[in-house]
Amino acid sequence: MVRRVAVVAGGHSKFGKRYDATMRELTAEAYKPIFDEGITQDKIDATVLSYAASQFTGQGAGSALMADYIGLQNKPHLRCESACATGTASLRAAWGMVASGLYDVMLVLGVEQMNRVSSATATEYMSRAGDMRWEYPYGISFPAFYALMASRYMSEYNMPHDILAKIAVKSHHYGAQNPKAHLPKEITFEEANSAIPICRPLNLYDCSLITDGAAGVVIAAEDRVKEFTDRPMWIKGIGAGASDNMIQDRPSLTSIPGAKYAAKAAYKMAGLEPKDMDMAEVHDCFTIAELIAYEDCGFAEPGKGREIVENKENYHDGRIPVNCDGGLKSKGHPLGATGISMTYEVLKQMRGEADKPSRQIDDVKHGFVHNVGQSGQFVNCFIYERGW
């Protein structure tokens, strides 16, 4: 028997260069608001406490450290790793444990502490997620994988860089209104379109940030939900997908096959369609990734994602508001926290608790989360439904 499962609470640390904290303190910062809502340690049966890469800190077996620091040292815990999709992989694992009846109430918390090493070293660590034998020897950094998609996309669809710059402008517009964002500042189109190159055709403002941060949510089985909230967010659909490990082996670079599959599976499980979504949080590790996500998630036909940008349909009052928290681009991208941060944002939007009216999406009944690991090797999509 599969039980219905809801997200009942969430917490979020400040994202940024957090030299004042390590993964311990960040974990506490994300759990504290949940604790303050009354979900104390004794109410939690088990946890999934995750981070994507231990290289950044040197700390091994970090989930034990995280559990111990927030007083959950005696509750069963585990860590899930799926690169940048670690957060939603953790949530997918926890959903299975609650839906199956193994546990009733679980804390799922993701963290990453990335700024204790230089940008060049961080870039080096992330490039090792490529094939160590065949890709790594050619210095294909994480932005380089997405630049390979961008070059191909721009050529196949004859698209100028302008479209990508407009996505960056939108991300920073909303990040500037999010007090938890890493880089909360507005940028102009000219700045976004002519910033210093990082991996051409991608420039500085096409790239997400190297961020420290944490986010957590609590999920509960349907017959326990009322103990915690009268505003639950039901997990209505989950889809997961995967893609060829080497990017050259993909049948297309204008789409992420695993994301298309994951989105389709999530819609099928939810019994809903893209047009039913009132908002989306998509994995904009790079502006091109956001554009491709519009198409992979079904919000635009292949090659037509640019119309969403040109018509500003992705703004908070548009047809399909996307990343109105600033996204990975402006809010920041602490790898293991990102998928949970997206989930937190959907919960906040649904509850009408966005920080400012100027980024509050009206009447969110259904929200979509699209979280991609590496360059598409791991993808999780979630569909949430308002439960009140």
Next chain:
Amino acid sequence: MAEKKELYLGYTTDKAITPFFQEFLENLDEDRLMKSVCTSCGEEYLPPRQHCQKCLSEAKLTEMTEREATLYSYVIVDFAPETLSSKQPYVVAIGEFPSGLKLTAHITNLTDMPTVGMPLKLGFAKEGEGKMITYRWLV
């Protein structure tokens, strides 16, 4: 078999050299690019795999005869991972051979911006007293 020659592919620090990979490198050292062909189902792999992805049978190294390709996609790496910082900027390209096999490598002799669809030729190069060897793309 002759004494094992110390060889590395491209700018790697990975020293996980297996007998299969060593054979690939020794061929590359003599300007031969090897694909692998499954001994059971005939599937071809570039870069080569020792085990067929489809049937897990052994795949044997076989010389690529194709020399010309077209540029499938590219990136100009302006900000490199730490180990390649001294080489930036450099251009990484996926080239597609007429057979459909693809190869990811640097283009080393560009004088102008690369474009998708432009013709590429397979080349070879050595560095570091000949221990660091690679295939590369030329325009």
